[in-house]
Each structure stands twice: as C-alpha cells, then as structure tokens.
Amino acid sequence: WCLCGLSFPTRQVLCLSAFLALPLARAEPIRYSVAEEAESGSLVGKLAEDAGLTPPQLSARRARLLSEDGRQHLRLDRGSGRLLVAGRLDREELCAHSATCMLPFELLLSDPLQFFRVEVTLNDVNDHSPVFPEVRDTFKIPETSETGSRFPLERARDLDIGSNSIQAYRISPQNADFSVSYGSRSEDDKYLELVLEKPLDREEQAEMSFSVIAEDGGSPPRSGTTQVKIVILDANDNAPMFTKHVYIAKVLENMPEGSVILTVLATDQDDAGVNGEIYYEIIEAMEQSDSAFLIDPRTGQIKITNPLDFEEAETHELGVRATDGGGLSAICKVLVEVVDVNDNAPELAVSSFSSPLPENTVPGTVVALFTVRDRDSGANGKISCALDDQLFFSLRPAYKNYYELVTVSALDRERTARYVLGVTAADAGSPPLTSTHTFTVDISDVNDNAPVFNQTSYTMYVRENNAPTVFVGAVSAADADVGLNAKVTYSLAPVPAAERPSCSCISVNSENGHVFVLRPLDYERLRQSEVTVSASDAGSPPLRANVTVRLVVLDENDNAPLVLYPAQDGSAASSELVPVSAEPGYLVTKVVAVDADSGQNSWLSYHLLRATEPGLFSVAVQSGEVRLKRPVTERDSAKHKLLVLVRDNGKPPLSATAALSALLLKDFSDVRLPHGSPPTDEQGDSLTTYLIIALVFVSLLFLISSALFVARKVCKSKELKAAHVLSGAHNLHSGLADAAAAGTLPRAYCYEISLTTGSGNSEFQFLKPILPSLPAQHCATGQGPQEQEQDFPCVPVSTEDVTPDNAGTLSARHLNALTFN
Numbered sequence: 001w002c003l004c005g006l007s008f009p010t011r012q013v014l015c016l017s018a019f020l021a022l023p024l025a026r027a028e029p030i031r032y033s034v035a036e037e038a039e040s041g042s043l044v045g046k047l048a049e050d051a052g053l054t055p056p057q058l059s060a061r062r063a064r065l066l067s068e069d070g071r072q073h074l075r076l077d078r079g080s081g082r083l084l085v086a087g088r089l090d091r092e093e094l095c096a097h098s099a100t101c102m103l104p105f106e107l108l109l110s111d112p113l114q115f116f117r118v119e120v121t122l123n124d125v126n127d128h129s130p131v132f133p134e135v136r137d138t139f140k141i142p143e144t145s146e147t148g149s150r151f152p153l154e155r156a157r158d159l160d161i162g163s164n165s166i167q168a169y170r171i172s173p174q175n176a177d178f179s180v181s182y183g184s185r186s187e188d189d190k191y192l193e194l195v196l197e198k199p200l201d202r203e204e205q206a207e208m209s210f211s212v213i214a215e216d217g218g219s220p221p222r223s224g225t226t227q228v229k230i231v232i233l234d235a236n237d238n239a240p241m242f243t244k245h246v247y248i249a250k251v252l253e254n255m256p257e258g259s260v261i262l263t264v265l266a267t268d269q270d271d272a273g274v275n276g277e278i279y280y281e282i283i284e285a286m287e288q289s290d291s292a293f294l295i296d297p298r299t300g301q302i303k304i305t306n307p308l309d310f311e312e313a314e315t316h317e318l319g320v321r322a323t324d325g326g327g328l329s330a331i332c333k334v335l336v337e338v339v340d341v342n343d344n345a346p347e348l349a350v351s352s353f354s355s356p357l358p359e360n361t362v363p364g365t366v367v368a369l370f371t372v373r374d375r376d377s378g379a380n381g382k383i384s385c386a387l388d389d390q391l392f393f394s395l396r397p398a399y400k401n402y403y404e405l406v407t408v409s410a411l412d413r414e415r416t417a418r419y420v421l422g423v424t425a426a427d428a429g430s431p432p433l434t435s436t437h438t439f440t441v442d443i444s445d446v447n448d449n450a451p452v453f454n455q456t457s458y459t460m461y462v463r464e465n466n467a468p469t470v471f472v473g474a475v476s477a478a479d480a481d482v483g484l485n486a487k488v489t490y491s492l493a494p495v496p497a498a499e500r501p502s503c504s505c506i507s508v509n510s511e512n513g514h515v516f517v518l519r520p521l522d523y524e525r526l527r528q529s530e531v532t533v534s535a536s537d538a539g540s541p542p543l544r545a546n547v548t549v550r551l552v553v554l555d556e557n558d559n560a561p562l563v564l565y566p567a568q569d570g571s572a573a574s575s576e577l578v579p580v581s582a583e584p585g586y587l588v589t590k591v592v593a594v595d596a597d598s599g600q601n602s603w604l605s606y607h608l609l610r611a612t613e614p615g616l617f618s619v620a621v622q623s624g625e626v627r628l629k630r631p632v633t634e635r636d637s638a639k640h641k642l643l644v645l646v647r648d649n650g651k652p653p654l655s656a657t658a659a660l661s662a663l664l665l666k667d668f669s670d671v672r673l674p675h676g677s678p679p680t681d682e683q684g685d686s687l688t689t690y691l692i693i694a695l696v697f698v699s700l701l702f703l704i705s706s707a708l709f710v711a712r713k714v715c716k717s718k719e720l721k722a723a724h725v726l727s728g729a730h731n732l733h734s735g736l737a738d739a740a741a742a743g744t745l746p747r748a749y750c751y752e753i754s755l756t757t758g759s760g761n762s763e764f765q766f767l768k769p770i771l772p773s774l775p776a777q778h779c780a781t782g783q784g785p786q787e788q789e790q791d792f793p794c795v796p797v798s799t800e801d802v803t804p805d806n807a808g809t810l811s812a813r814h815l816n817a818l819t820f821n
Contacts, residue, residue: 028117029104029116029117029118029119030045030047030050030051030107030116030117030118030119031118031119031120031121032044032045032083032118032119032120032121033120033121033122033123034085034089034120034121034122034123035122035123035125036089036090036091036092036101036122036123036124036125036127037088037089037090037125037127038085038089039085040084040085040086040087040088041084041085042084042085043082043083043084044074044082044083044084044085044120045082045083046081046082046083047076047081047082047083047107047118048080048081048082049081051107051116053081053109054081055078055079055080055081057109058076058078058081058109059078059079060111061109061110061111061114062109062110062111063076063078063107063108063109064076064107064108065105065106065107065108065118066105066106066108066351067103067104067105067106068104068105068371068373070349072086072087073085073086073087073089073094073103074086074103074105074120076107083118083120089122091122091123091124091125092128092159092160094122095122097159097161098161099161099162100121101121101122101124102119102120102121102122103119103120103121103122104117104118104119104120105118105120106118108351108352113352113366113369115398115399117399124160124161124162124164125160125164125218126160126164126216126218126219126220126221126222127160128158128159128160128164128222129158129216129222129223129224130156130157130158130166130214130215130216130222130223130224131156131157131158131224132154132155132156132157132212132214132224132225132226133154133156133157133283133319134154134226134283135226135227136226136227136228136229137153137154137226137227137228137229138228138229138231139151139194139228139229139230139231139327139329140231140233140326140327140328140329141196141200141230141231141232141233141327141328142200142232142233142326142328143199143200143201143202143232143233145196145199145200146196146199147196147197147198147199148195148196149195149196150181150193150194150195150196151193151194151195151196151239151329152191152192152193152321152329152330152331153180153192153193153194153212153226153228153331154192154283154319154321154331155169155182155190155191155192155214156169156192156214156224156226158214158216158222158224160216160218163216163217163218164216164217164218165216165217166214166215166216167215167216167217168182168214168215169182169192169212169213169214169215170212170213170215171210171211171212171213172210172211172212172213172225173210173211175208175210176197176198177196177197177198177200177208177230178194178195178196178197178210178230179194179195179197180192180193180194180195180212181193181194181195185245186246189245189246189333192212194212194228200232201232202232202233205232206231206232207229207230207231207232208229208230208232209227209228209229209230210227210228210230211225211226211227211228212225212226212228213225231327233326233327238268238269238270238275238328239268239324239328239329239330240266240267240268240278240322240323240324240328240329240330241266241267241268241330242264242265242266242320242322242330242331242332243265243266243267244264244332245332245333246332246333246334246335247262247264247320247332247333247334247335248334248335248337249261249262249302249334249335249336249337250337250339251304251308251336251337251338251339252338252339252341253307253308253309253310253338253339253340253341253343254307254341254343255304255308256304257304257305257306257307258303258304258305259303259304260301260302260303261293261302261303261304261336262301262302262334262336263299263300263301263302264280264295264300264302264320264322264332264334265300266278266280266300266322266330266332268324268328270324270326274324274325274326275324275325275326275328276324276325277324277325278322278323278324279297279298279322279323279324280295280296280297280298280299280300280320280321280322281295281297281320281321281323282294282295282302282318282319282320282321283318283319283320283321283331291305291318292304292305292306292307292308292316293305293316293318293336295320300320300322302318302320302334308338309338310338310339310340310341310376310377311344311375311376313338314337314338315335315336315337315338316335316336316338317333317334317335317336318333318334318335318336319331319332319333319334320332320333320334340376340377340378340380341376341380342376342380342427342429342430342431342432342433343376343433344374344375344376344380344433345374345427345433345434345435346372346373346374346383346425346426346427346433346434346435347372347373347374347375347425347435348370348371348372348423348425348435348437349370349371349372349373350368350369350370350437351369351370351371351402352366352368352369352370353367353368353369353370353439354366354367354368354441355367355439355440355441355442356441356442356443356444357407357411357441357442357443357444358443358444358446359411359412359413359443359444359445359446359448360411360446360448361407361411362407362410363407363408363409363410364406364407364408365406365407366404366405366406367393367405367406367407367439367441368404368405368439369398369402369403369404369405370402370403370405370423370437371400371401371402371403372385372401372403372425373401374427376427376429379427379428379429379430380427380428380429381427382427382428383401383425383426383427383428384425384426384428385403385423385424385425385426386423386424386426387405387421387422387423387424388421388422388423388424389419389421389422390408391408391409392407392408392409392411392416392419393405393406393407393408393419393421393441394406394408395423403423405421405423405439411443412443413443413444413445413446413481413482414449414480414481416443417442417443418440418441418442418443419439419440419441419443420438420439420440420441421438421439421440421441422436422437422438422439423436423437423438423439424436425437445481445482445483445485445486446481446485446539447481447485447537447539447540447541447542447543448481449479449480449481449485449543450479450537450543450544450545451477451478451479451488451535451536451537451543451544451545452477452478452479452480452545453475453476453477453535453545453547454476454477454478455475455547456547457547457548457549457550458473458475458515458533458547458548458549458550459549459550459552460472460473460515460549460550460551460552461551461552461553461554462517462521462551462552462553462554463553463554463555463556464520464521464522464523464524464553464554464555464556464558465520465521465522465556465558466517466520466521467520468517468518468519468520469507469516469517469518470516470517471514471515471516472515472516472517472551473514473515473549474512474513474514474515475490475508475513475515475533475535475547475549476513477490477513477535477545477547479537481537481539484537484538484539485537485538485539486537487537487538488513488535488536488537489510489511489535489536489537489538490508490509490510490511490512490513490533490534490535490536491508491510491533491534491536492506492507492508492531492532492533492534493531493532493533493534493546495532503521503526503529503551505517505518505519505521505529506518506529506531506549506551508533513533513535515533515549515551517551521553522553523553523554523555523556523597523598524559524596524597526553527552527553528550528551528552528553529550529551529553530548530549530550530551531548531549531551532546532547532548532549533546533547533548533549534546535547555597555598555599555601556597556601556650557597557601557648557650557651557652557653557654558597559595559596559597559601559654560595560648560654560655560656561593561594561595561604561646561647561648561654561655561656562593562594562595562596562656563591563592563593563646563656563657563658564592564593564594565590565591565592566589566591566658566659566660568656568657568658568659575639575661575662575663576588576589576626576660576661576662576663577662577663577665578628578632578662578663578664578665579664579665579666580632580664580665580666581632581666582628582631582632583628583631584627584628584629584630584631585627585628586627586628587625587626587627588617588626588627588628588662589625589626589660589662590623590624590625590626591606591619591624591625591626591644591646591658591660592624593606593624593646593656593658595648597648597650600649600650601648601649601650602648602649603648603649604624604646604647604648604649605621605622605646605647605648605649606619606620606621606622606623606624606644606645606646607619607621607644607645607647608642608643608644608645609643609644609645609657610642610643611640611641611642611643612637612639612640612641612642613636613637613640615629615630616628616629616630616632616636616640617629617640617642617662619644624644624646626642626644626660626662632664636664637664638663638664638665639661639662639663639664640661640662640663640664641659641660641661642659642660642661642662643657643658643659644657644658644659644660645657646658
C-alpha cells in the first residue's frame with residue numbers, strides 16, 4: 001500500500017501490505033489533554049500502551065498519525081510509543097472562542113490496516129489579557145442627569161475562556177461620581193455601563209477622567225484598561241434610545257457587496273435643535289478590525305463591504321453607538337448570522353492508495369482509503385460517493401467520513417492492465433455540487449500463464465548426408481505475461497531411460513528456439529526421430545509447456561542398386577539353359593535387384609547393356625525379365641554372355657551390372673552333371689522316387705544272392721561296383737550346377753537313372769513335360785572307339801560309393817556326393 005497525504009503541503013508516502021478487510025475502528029477513542037503553548041516534544045500520553053501495542057509493533061506495522069486537516073500538531077515516537085507535541089499549540093488560533101478545543105486524529109497501522117481514534121483536548125492557559133475596543137472613550141453628560149443614570153461602555157474582549165476570561169471591572173482611581181456595572185441580560189447580550197452615583201455640577205467641575213480596568217480570573221490575573229473622559233454639558237436632558245437592545249440579521253453568504261442587511265434606529269426626546277440630531281457609528285471589536293460592514297451615520301443602514309464566508313465565520317457581532325448633538329449616546333448590539341449556501345464542492349483526500357496491484361489479489365482487498373468532507377453545513381454538507389466501475393471494484397464505508405476502494409472480483413492483467421476509476425462525491429445541495437477524483441490502478445504481473453507454442457506439433461525435414469549443425473527449423477512459444485515472466489527459454493525435455501530417442505543428434509537454441517541437427521544422418525539407418533521441446537518462462541516458480549518435434553529424414557540417392565540374382569560374388573557367371581526350339585518371348589531368367597533408397601531413388605529399370613547376340617535377347621525395363629526376342633537359328637552360337645544394366649531413378653542415377661550366360665541346347669540329355677552341382681528340388685524329388693524303386697529291386701536280388709554265396713558274393717559285389725560307370729555331359733554339369741545353385745531353371749525336369757549289374761553301361765534318362773526325351777548317350781568303361789566318339793568324357797564311379805543299402809536307386813541329391821575319378 002502507499003498512503004499519500006495528497007492535501008498535505010509535503011507529500012508523504014507510506015507503503016502498506018494488502019489485506020482482505022479493514023477492521024472496525026476502536027469503539028471509544030483514546031483521550032488525552034494537553035495545555036496550550038506546551039513546548040515541542042512535551043509528553044501527551046503513552047499511545048502505544050493505551051492502544052494495546054508495543055513499540056516494536058509500531059515500527060513493524062509502520063504506524064502513523066492522520067488528521068483531517070492534514071496539519072501535524074502532534075507526533076508519534078515509534079521507538080517509545082509516546083505521543084509528543086510537534087509544534088506550538090495555540091488554542092485561540094485553532095478553536096477561536098469555542099468552549100472546548102479538541103484535536104481529533106487517527107492512529108493508522110498496517111499489516112493489517114487498523115484504526116485507533118485519538119482525541120486530544122487542548123486546555124486553555126491565561127495567555128491573553130483583556131482588551132478594550134477603544135483605548136480612550138469620551139462621554140458628554142448633561143449636568144442635569146439624574147442619579148442612577150447609566151451610560152453604556154463598550155466592554156473588553158478576552159480570547160481566553162472559562163476562568164481565564166474577564167471576571168470583573170473596576171474604576172481606578174476610585175471615583176465618587178461614577179461606578180461600573182456589568183452583567184448579562186441574556187446569553188448573547190452582555191453589557192458594561194457607567195452608573196452616575198451623584199448629581200453633577202458643571203460649575204464645580206466641567207470634566208473628569210478615570211480608568212476602567214477589566215480583570216480576568218487567571219493565575220496570575222491579567223487586566224486591560226481604557227481611559228474614560230467625562231465632559232459635563234449644560235441643557236441636554238435626554239440621551240438617544242435604540243428601539244432594540246439587540247438587532248439580529250440573517251444574511252446569505254453569497255450576498256453581493258453594498259447590499260443593505262439591516263437598519264438600526266435610535267430616537268431622542270430632545271427632537272428640537274442639535275440635541276435631537278443622532279449620528280450612528282460602528283464600534284468594532286479587536287478581532288474584527290477588518291470589518292466587512294459599514295453603517296450610514298445618518299440613516300443607520302448597515303451594508304456589506306466585503307464578501308461573507310459562512311465557512312470562515314458563522315456570525316458577526318457588531319456594536320453600534322448612537323450619539324445626539326448634545327453628546328449623549330446609546331449603544332446596541334447587532335448580530336449578523338451568515339446563512340450557508342451551497343458554494344463549496346465536496347473535497348476528497350486520499351489517505352492510502354495501492355498501485356500497482358498484483359493480478360492475483362483476492363477479492364475484498366482494499367486498494368485505496370480516502371476521506372470526503374464538505375465545508376458547507378446541513379444538507380449542503382451531506383455527501384454521497386459513487387464509483388464509475390462497479391464490475392471489479394466497489395466503495396465501502398469504513399469509519400465516519402472514510403471510504404474504502406476494494407476489489408470485488410478477480411483481476412487479470414492479460415485482459416486489463418490498467419483500471420482508471422472515477423470516484424464522484426456529491427453533496428445534497430440544490431443544485432448539488434460534485435467533485436471527482438481519479439484512481440489509476442495499474443495491475444502488476446504474476447506468473448500465471450505458461451508459454452504457449454504456436455503449433456500443436458512441429459514436423460521438420462532434413463536430407464540425409466547433411467552437414468553438421470544444419471538448421472532445420474524453429475519452434476516458437478509466446479507467454480501472455482510480461483517482463484521476466486514472459487521471457488521464454490527453450491530446451492530438450494528429459495526423457496526416461498526406457499524411452500530414449502533413437503537419435504541424440506538434435507539440439508535447440510535456448511534463446512530463439514532454432515532447431516539444429518548436429519551430425520550427418522543416414523536415411524537407410526534412421527528415417528525419423530521425435531523429441532520433446534520444452535519452453536519455460538523465467539517466473540518464480542517457472543511455468544513450462546512441451547511440444548513434440550518430429551524430424552523426418554529425406555532420402556538422397558546415395559545407394560546404387562544391389563543385384564540379388566544372378567549372384568555377383570566374383571565366381572563364374574551362371575548359365576541359363578535355353579532349348580533351341582523355344583519360341584520368341586520365352587523366359588530365360590529374371591534379374592532381381594534392390595535399392596536401399598526409397599521413393600523415386602529406389603525405382604529400378606533394367607537395360608541390356610551388352611550381349612553376344614544383341615538381337616536374340618531382350619530385357620523388360622520394369623521387371624528385369626530376360627526373354628528371347630526372336631527364334632533361335634542354326635547360326636546362333638550355343639553359348640551367349642549377357643550384361644544387364646540396373647539403374648535407379650535418382651538424380652543423378654546410380655547403376656549396377658549383372659553378368660549372366662545362356663546355353664542353347666537341342667536336348668538336355670547331352671549335358672553332364674558337374675562336380676558338386678545338386679539338381680533343383682523338383683528334379684531331386686522325382687529322381688528320388690525312381691531311385692528308391694530301383695534300390696528296392698536291387699536289394700532283393702542282393703539278398704537272394706547273398707544267401708547262396710555269402711562270402712563270394714561280397715567279393716564279387718565289390719568288383720562289380722568298381723566297374724560301374726556314371727557318365728554325364730560336361731556342359732550339363734556346368735549348366736545344371738549353376739541353375740541348381742540359383743534355383744532358376746526355366747522348367748521342372750525329372751531325372752531317371754537305371755543301373756544294371758553286368759552290362760558295364762550306365763544310362764541317364766531326363767524327362768520333361770514340354771520337350772521330348774533326348775536319346776541316352778552310352779559310354780564304355782574300356783578304351784574303345786565308342787568312347788572316342790563321345791563329346792563328353794565318361795567318369796567312372798567308385799565302387800566304394802555303392803553299398804547294399806543304396807545299390808538299387810540313387811537320388812538326385814546323392815549325385816552331389818559321388819566321387820568322380
């Protein structure tokens with residue numbers, strides 16, 4: 001809180017903490033009394049003790065004194081809790097002629113805000129002497145005046161009150177001709193008169209002088225003196241007489257100057273000659289030396305010479321003397337009552353004001369404390385206050401003419417950062433006068449808003465093989481708060497060990513949210529990665545928000561096609577068997593390749609790069625199938641080598657080559673199985689069936705023979721086994737071996753092997769569903785012409801490879817285990 005004495009000559013500010021409600025002021029005020037003119041620093045009372053507080057509490061709660069007029073006549077010593085006189089105290093200056101003089105003020109405490117009403121009565125001391133309006137006064141009295149005649153004398157004034165005011169009058173030196181009489185006809189009609197004690201004789205004494213002394217009741221007493229001169233006249237028997245002892249006039253305070261407010265009238269029975277002429281004059285009191293009134297000496301009309309102000313003086317008391325031409329006079333009193341008009345607008349004085357106000361202030365918090373007053377009286381001084389904005393703030397009466405400006409609902413700086421509140425004070429006059437005070441309440445920020453990302457998620461792209469620390473994008477978050485509460489910093493949110501990201505290569509700039517990839521990436525190893533970016537403000541405690549950032553790696557054409565078939569492992573190219581009777585479009589083989597890249601970079605196309613006979617074969621661009629382009633002719637070579645180019649669709653494109661060979665055969669019986677060339681699975685399954693049947697037949701024969709000739713049969717069977725010859729075409733050995741290894745024979749073949757015991761010849765019969773069977777080729781074990789005519793040499797089979805269990809039939813899979821000599 002900031003307590004501001006806006007009406008003080010010197011602005012004072014005191015900061016207090018916010019509170020929910022103002023406690024009621026103490027029901028009975030704390031009362032003290034002090035004598036006027038007490039020295040500065042004089043003790044008035046032990047305020048802290050009487051308020052139930054300790055001196056440390058006064059300091060901790062920042063105690064201070066507040067007075068309505070803003071003047072500090074008293075001060076509070078926080079160290080001791082004593083109330084002391086701050087400066088000169090003059091009761092007559094502060095309270096004029098009031099019977100009691102009281103200095104009211106409030107003791108204001110903070111944390112929480114609390115009032116204590118304090119009233120200090122200012123006791124009068126006899127510091128003023130009685131004073132007569134005139135230092136000298138002259139009376140003209142006819143010598144024919146009767147004993148007991150009274151002659152009015154303007155009484156003295158004493159600013160003190162009570163026993164310190166005027167108590168008695170006396171004549172000095174003692175005079176046997178006159179005495180003084182004083183008293184009150186009514187509460188407002190006090191008089192002082194000279195009384196004639198014995199007849200006058202002008203011939204004996206024409207004039208006389210003496211002093212009239214006014215004495216107060218102080219200790220010691222004070223007195224005032226006026227000199228009275230008596231002139232004894234001859235032949236003026238009657239003094240003037242006013243029609244009233246007291247004239248009362250009610251005058252509006254806004255009456256213009258020169259207006260007649262009252263006419264006094266005095267008569268004289270000596271209406272003939274000079275003795276009947278009456279002249280009027282105003283006898284002014286000391287405190288009214290600058291009179292606002294003027295009397296016409298001939299007519300007795302009293303006029304206003306200066307503006308009247310009800311707030312300065314509610315009544316004016318005048319003394320009017322009427323004197324005839326013979327010197328006789330009379331005195332009357334004129335009371336002018338000033339009637340209040342509504343000429344003063346209400347005044348609003350701020351005692352405390354809090355700005356800025358935290359936005360998390362709870363409803364009911366006091367924002368400002370102020371007082372209102374109107375110097376007018378009656379209905380003109382009745383004040384009502386109204387607040388323009390009743391949605392977030394309201395006014396609440398506190399104590400006497402104090403009002404509180406309090407919050408009534410929650411505040412939000414992000415919606416409204418400043419409230420301009422107008423408090424209007426209006427009196428009940430006609431027409432009413434108003435005054436307006438503006439409170440500008442700034443709302444200070446608290447960290448109640450977390451950062452908000454401008455997207456719910458982010459997707460960023462980077463091409464593989466990127467440069468280190470490449471910029472890939474930025475995240476952005478805004479905070480509706482201000483200052484440090486709105487300063488956003490970015491970081492990668494920690495993740496549990498079980499959820500560690502696949503890539504720790506992402507970094508984010510803490511200041512601007514720029515996202516970088518720290519090292520080169522490989523699309524084939526990492527295609528995308530997700531991280532969580534946290535945006536945190538600098539508030540206390542900080543608030544944060546998270547967002548998912550997805551990094552997508554874009555493929556580059558950095559991988560050449562890989563040929564899977566035919567295998568390109570550095571060995572001899574595989575041979576594909578092609579019958580010479582095959583028609584155009586015959587599928588020779590298919591080149592199979594893959595590309596580790598994706599998208600267009602992995603789209604492969606196949607092209608025949610080189611061939612022994614370019615016009616004989618064609619390669620499908622999309623599938624890689626190698627087919628006959630035209631029928632085979634006799635001029636075509638039996639063996640062809642092909643080189644197929646496999647190219648991707650990248651920019652620039654990458655490529656690979658596949659080398660393969662094709663063997664043109666009239667009949668597949670011409671070929672011979674090579675070493676270690678297993679037939680295909682389909683061929684092996686068919687051949688196994690025939691071998692099992694043959695093996696069973698041979699086994700039966702073997703059992704019968706072994707029953708008759710056991711020892712001999714065993715020896716003969718070894719010799720017979722050594723004579724067996726397994727022949728095959730050498731070209732078939734190479735072709736079938738490669739084809740069996742790759743599994744790419746264009747057709748399914750069935751092989752049947754017949755072995756006879758005594759002929760010395762071996763026969764292979766190859767069957768396939770499309771082509772007719774080729775005639776079997778025979779070869780002898782000896783050195784004969786038939787052997788020389790064969791294109792392929794015969795290879796004898798060792799008898800050690802034939803046992804009684806497998807002598808009947810050999811499966812195609814067993815061919816790979818045979819030992820050729």
